[in-house]
Amino acid sequence: MSPAAVTVRVPAKVNVQLAVGPARPDGFHDLANIFLAVGLYDEVTATPAESPRLTCEGPGADQVPLDESNLAARAALALAARAGRPADVHLHIAKDIPVAGGMAGGSADAAGALLACETLWRTGASRDELLAICAELGSDVPFSYVGGAALGTGRGERLAPLAVGGTFHWVFAQADGGLSTPAVYRAYDRLAASEGRTVPEPEADPAVIDALASGDAKALAAAVHNDLQAAALDLFPALRRTLDAGTEAGALAALVSGSGPTTAFLAQDADSARTIARALTPHCRTARVTTAPAPGAVVVGQ
Numbered sequence: 363m364s365p366a367a368v369t370v371r372v373p374a375k376v377n378v379q380l381a382v383g384p385a386r387p388d389g390f391h392d393l394a395n396i397f398l399a400v401g402l403y404d405e406v407t408a409t410p411a412e413s414p415r416l417t418c419e420g421p422g423a424d425q426v427p428l429d430e431s432n433l434a435a436r437a438a439l440a441l442a443a444r445a446g447r448p449a450d451v452h453l454h455i456a457k458d459i460p461v462a463g464g465m466a467g468g469s470a471d472a473a474g475a476l477l478a479c480e481t482l483w484r485t486g487a488s489r490d491e492l493l494a495i496c497a498e499l500g501s502d503v504p505f506s507y508v509g510g511a512a513l514g515t516g517r518g519e520r521l522a523p524l525a526v527g528g529t530f531h532w533v534f535a536q537a538d539g540g541l542s543t544p545a546v547y548r549a550y551d552r553l554a555a556s557e558g559r560t561v562p563e564p565e566a567d568p569a570v571i572d573a574l575a576s577g578d579a580k581a582l583a584a585a586v587h588n589d590l591q592a593a594a595l596d597l598f599p600a601l602r603r604t605l606d607a608g609t610e611a612g613a614l615a616a617l618v619s620g621s622g623p624t625t626a627f628l629a630q631d632a633d634s635a636r637t638i639a640r641a642l643t644p645h646c647r648t649a650r651v652t653t654a655p656a657p658g659a660v661v662v663g664q
């Protein structure tokens with residue numbers, strides 16, 4: 363018998379390396395994208411319904427589209443189309459991942475909806491088939507599904523899992539406002555052109571991979587790098603002050619999370635993370651303390 367409802371929990375991510383190549387003819391950029399899943403989560407609940415329905419609650423829910431442009435709705439439609447069945451499901455998203463914050467909240471909801479609908483409908487799709495649907499929905503969606511840590515190549519959707527040898531302590535400062543991912547990539551291209559720079563092909567940094575594997579926060583802090591950071595700061599200059607406040611409070615590393623405007627601070631331990639969060643509070647909407655790695659999409663109730 364099918365369950366009456368399925369709830370899936372899905373993590374946010376931070377990019378501990380984001381190396382961005384030149385713009386491709388299709389408008390995307392090749393990446394060496396080292397993802398790390400972190401312990402901030404959205405939950406997606408799928409319940410059988412007469413017709414497709416979508417609701418959303420939580421911080422920033424008013425900025426989440428509730429039509430077919432929502433990535434969770436698109437995930438349910440894609441799975442239903444593949445299985446030749448109606449997408450007769452009510453999806454409810456309980457958001458805790460900052461919206462438009464560079465932490466892949468929409469991608470998390472897509473991965474969560476896919477696993478929740480598959481658990482409800484039992485279409486028989488394999489994990490590889492589900493990951494292929496993820497990749498069609500967005501570059502970051504496959505990683506939201508698998509979690510942990512991984513190197514994403516291509517536009518970020520081709521994943522190779524990475525070992526993580528310990529717990530990393532993070533603080534995430536949510537900015538007032540969001541940044542559009544395509545706008546940040548366009549700013550990246552514009553900055554490179556205006557500086558007359560030739561953008562090299564992206565390459566994964568062995569120092570980042572080794573630091574993850576050894577669980578060494580200081581080594582990770584020395585190696586983290588985000589090529590989109592200058593573009594995000596260009597569009598959102600106030601982030602510089604937030605980054606400085608975290609560094610002054612003892613962060614081992616301070617960086618923009620993905621395309622921003624959330625800023626990410628790597629701490630030595632849980633105590634230091636709490637101190638950094640307190641110091642960041644006047645400079646952001648909320649400062650959240652958490653750890654990594656986090657698991658990918660998991661069923662937490664049915």
Ligand SMILES: C[C@@](CO)(OP(=O)(O)O)[C@H](O)COP(=O)(O)OP(=O)(O)OC[C@H]1O[C@@H](n2ccc(N)nc2=O)[C@H](O)[C@@H]1O
Pocket residue numbers: 377380389390391392393395463464465466467469499500501502503516517518543544547619620621622
């Ligand atoms: C920058 C990153 C870093 O992980 O995430 P965020 O920080 O925004 O969450 C990702 O590359 C965002 O991935 P995602 O948000 O899934 O992007 P998609 O929906 O696939 O693409 C949205 C748009 O971003 C740009 N894009 C995305 C990925 C990529 N490799 N090159 C790009 O140029 C394109 O303009 C594309 O039209």
Ligand SMILES: Nc1ncnc2c1ncn2[C@@H]1O[C@H](COP(=O)(O)OP(=O)(O)O)[C@@H](O)[C@H]1O
Pocket residue numbers: 425426427431432433434455460461462463464465466467468469471472540541543621622
């Ligand atoms: N389920 C969803 N949750 C959040 N945003 C969504 C969702 N579906 C579509 N979007 C759209 O995707 C945009 C990017 O949001 P999000 O994925 O949270 O941020 P980012 O791409 O910076 O990680 C939002 O502005 C919103 O319009």
